[in-house]
Amino acid sequence: MAVAINNKVHNEAVKQFEIWLADLGDESKGSVQRGVRPVIIISNDKSNKFAPIVMVSPITSSSTKAKIPTHVSLKADEVGFIHDSVILFEQHLTIDKSQLIHKLVDMPVRYEDQLLRALEISTTRMFSR
Numbered sequence: 607m608a609v610a611i612n613n614k615v616h617n618e619a620v621k622q623f624e625i626w627l628a629d630l631g632d633e634s635k636g637s638v639q640r641g642v643r644p645v646i647i648i649s650n651d652k653s654n655k656f657a658p659i660v661m662v663s664p665i666t667s668s669s670t671k672a673k674i675p676t677h678v679s680l681k682a683d684e685v686g687f688i689h690d691s692v693i694l695f696e697q698h699l700t701i702d703k704s705q706l707i708h709k710l711v712d713m714p715v716r717y718e719d720q721l722l723r724a725l726e727i728s729t730t731r732m733f734s735r
Contacts, residue, residue: 611732612649620654622647622705623721625685627707628662639683644710645701646693648725656666660706663698667691676728678720695728 620626620671628645649661665680667689673679676696682689713721 620660620709621708621712622648622649622651622654623713623718624666625710625713626662627710628701629705629707630664630701631705642707644687644691646713646721648695648698659700659702661698661700663693663695663725665691665693675725678717678724680717683712684716693724695724698728 624647624707625644626647627642629642630645632641644665645662646665647660648663649657649659667687674693674696676694678695680687680691680693682691685691689715
């Protein structure tokens with residue numbers, strides 16, 4: 607990846623719920639998503655503006671993923687993908703902005719409620735102690 611791209615992305619406005627292509631590295635273990643793949647930005651816009659890092663959730667085109675409350679299914683024709691895909695909110699991670707390659711698409715507004723719900727479920731304690 608060229609340094610010019612990294613510097614450009616670091617200074618570019620990254621917004622919550624945009625879909626970017628990112629390099630998540632090669633150290634995959636088990637079902638953890640790695641490699642170059644689409645991700646959705648989940649960190650808030652204030653953090654995105656000032657921090658050198660962003661929080662993301664990976665997106666997979668695998669149709670074998672279980673339908674669980676932290677997944678949001680995406681229709682390919684609605685988001686400009688080749689295949690229907692799934693956002694895996696339970697696998698959110700923090701990456702350096704230099705790992706962002708380029709913006710792919712803005713998420714259609716119709717998905718906003720589903721995105722917020724899956725994000726809330728993935729970060730909320732579900733059971734009392």
